[in-house]
Amino acid sequence: MRGVLDASAYFPDRPPTWLEVGLTLLVTGTVAGKILRGEVVSWPALWVGFAVFAVALGPGAQSALGARTGQWFRDIGTGARGAVIVLFVVGFAVLSRFAWFPNVLLSDFGRGGLLAVVCYMVVYVARVGEVSGWTTSGAD
Numbered sequence: 001m002r003g004v005l006d007a008s009a010y011f012p013d014r015p016p017t018w019l020e021v022g023l024t025l026l027v028t029g030t031v032a033g034k035i036l037r038g039e040v041v042s043w044p045a046l047w048v049g050f051a052v053f054a055v056a057l058g059p060g061a062q063s064a065l066g067a068r069t070g071q072w073f074r075d076i077g078t079g080a081r082g083a084v085i086v087l088f089v090v091g092f093a094v095l096s097r098f099a100w101f102p103n104v105l106l107s108d109f110g111r112g113g114l115l116a117v118v119c120y121m122v123v124y125v126a127r128v129g130e131v132s133g134w135t136t137s138g139a140d
Contacts, residue, residue: 010058011124015132024121031114042108049112057120 040046060066073081096106125131 007123007127009062011127015128015130016121016124018131018134020121021125021131024118027114028118031111031118034111035115040108040111041104045105045108046112046115049109050116051112052109053113053116054120057116 034040056066061070073084076084096103
């Protein structure tokens with residue numbers, strides 16, 4: 001079993017794909033542009049989002065719940081994964097219209113989360129030293 005401080009525990013045992021890197025570049029452009037233009041209103045919300053996503057990507061993904069959730073998500077197939085993602089986005093949009101907190105906090109929290117994903121991918125690519133193929137082998 002790999003320890004909490006062992007970086008290899010937080011990254012797949014394969015190089016990232018070009019699709020993953022490309023999507024990260026799109027996210028980078030969106031997030032960096034908004035931050036550089038000063039569109040961040042709540043820096044605390046941004047940093048909380050960053051921390052939550054960083055924990056979810058690293059230690060959270062390696063927990064028993066994270067492992068079970070990841071396995072379930074891989075087992076349901078591509079179409080069902082797409083449906084789950086769409087339902088999440090729609091649910092998030094609907095809830096944000098009725099939330100008791102300002103939407104800007106939600107937006108900045110999300111930007112922080114996307115920033116954590118970008119940092120994760122930068123470290124992942126630097127650690128592995130290569131990018132391979134467009135999709136993972138064994139993708140359905």
